[in-house]
Amino acid sequence: MIPSNILDVLIPSEGSRKIPDEEHCLACQLMGSALCLAGGIYFMSEIPFQGSNSSNKKNPLWWKNSVKTAGMGLFGYGVYRGGEGWLWNKDIKYKDTFF
Template sequence: MIPSNILNIFTNTEPSDISYKEECLTCQIMGSATCLVAGAYFMSNLPFLGSNTSVKRNPIWWKNSVKGAGAIIFALGILRGGEGWLWNQEKYLTNESK
């Protein structure tokens, strides 16, 4: 019989340090790029291309809500992209000294 480590998930006796998250540049770039692209997509008219014939299918309030959510996602991408070198510099400087 092949030994399995599935039970170790439920009976883990080793303490884990979850309080410290390693911030890497690649993760920051990918997260920022994903939010920027998704936000730009939702702010454009691309999600509603096939539905312009029927106003009942996608009312104006729904289109404005989707575009507003896209603007929020885009802003979060800017926030994530500038974190560490434009703002929150002290957080990253203290993590590098550890």
């Protein structure tokens, strides 16, 4: 039988570690921020509700408002993540990158 690591997800092993400060990556932070901002803008727009799903029966008002609220949260997290390191949490040290 092939060993599985599914239980390691639910119950972390002794070898798990916290990511130290010197391993924070600026490029990873910027990509994550850009993805959250783009996803938030997408969910706050009317684009997800266009096309064949435009009827109120398939997309009631409470669902549209829930998706837009989640988009606002995602956009807010993107702003927070993008400003981390230069607007707040200025003590973060990034690892050296090649650009």
